[in-house]
Amino acid sequence: MSLLVNSAYRSLYGKECPYETTLKYSRAFSGYNANVRYSDRELRFRLSYKWKEISPELKTGLVQNLLNKVFKTNVKSIDIDMYNIFLKKVHITIPKTETDPVLENSFNKVNDRYFYGMIERPNLRWGTDSLSKLGSYEYGTDSITISKIMAEDEMLLDYVMYHEILHKKLKFKDKNGRSYHHTREFRAKEKDFEVHDIEEKLKKFLRRKRARGILGLWKQ
Ligand SMILES: [Zn+2]
Structure with a gap:
């Protein structure tokens, strides 16, 4: 179970996350890429290794952004706003x-x-x-x-x-x-x-x- 994913879910939708959740870092991604795989029981997030050193707030924004995609919702949050700002500036740090x-x-x-x-x-x-x-x-x-x-x-x-x-x-x-x-x-x-x-x-x-x-x- 991923505490970060569960709390991101809770603060986005105002209820407990009913899914099994995992969050793993993967070397298969370059840059700040990430994805989520889901079924009717499970939400599995995979983030590039670079995300390891990024603040929990930004990770929450990333996870919530992906949740909006999975569930086709448009819920706003401060962490999503922060994540969008990050995404617009991150090119500066990419080799x-x-x-x-x-x-x-x-x-x-x-x-x-x-x-x-x-x-x-x-x-x-x-x-x-x-x-x-x-x-x-x-x-x-x-x-x-x-x-x-x-x-x-x-x-x-x-x-x-x-x-x-x-x-x-x-x-x-x-x-x-x-x-x-x-x-x-x-x-x-x-x-x-x-x-x-x-x-x-x-x-x-x-x-x-x-x-x-x-x-x-x-x-x-
Ligand atoms: Zn285009």
């Missing part, structure tokens, strides 16, 4: 060890063109060749991950890079226990990308890729 020449070239170009070169380079890595998840920014490891398929088109790669850098720059808004990433401000800034029909080009590129995928299967 930048991962990079790649193509991604770094794109990052530098976009950074110079749209951000006066003022954005500190995050970790940069290629993801799988996903057609649905083109890119992501992860706060807990300060990393931008880009789908491998974007390596085929420099302009579209720059666009996805621009989108992810905007996430790093604008962070997220938290309202009523929920985090909003694609805010109105975000969408407005996204339109500053200088190729005006870029969304159309991206859609066309993805359509072509999907069609090729189907054809490939057909040939087998």
Whole structure:
């Protein structure tokens, strides 16, 4: 049983936690990543080792944030607010060890063109060749991950890079226990990308890729 999880549950929902709880530190995570596995009896939290040295209040905020996700609730708490502030600043402490020449070239170009070169380079890595998840920014490891398929088109790669850098720059808004990433401000800034029909080009590129995928299967 984890006292921290039980007390985080109690202060969030105002009742005793009816689940078996565990909280373990794992070296399988990088940065400040964490997750929770759950069933109808159990809540198992796994936190990266870096969380070991972090205050119980912040850990409580992290656990409560995950509880809101598990139970699809939007309960607010001071500890969640603290955790969100922490998450927005933690990039400062993350070592930048991962990079790649193509991604770094794109990052530098976009950074110079749209951000006066003022954005500190995050970790940069290629993801799988996903057609649905083109890119992501992860706060807990300060990393931008880009789908491998974007390596085929420099302009579209720059666009996805621009989108992810905007996430790093604008962070997220938290309202009523929920985090909003694609805010109105975000969408407005996204339109500053200088190729005006870029969304159309991206859609066309993805359509072509999907069609090729189907054809490939057909040939087998
Ligand atoms: Zn996004």
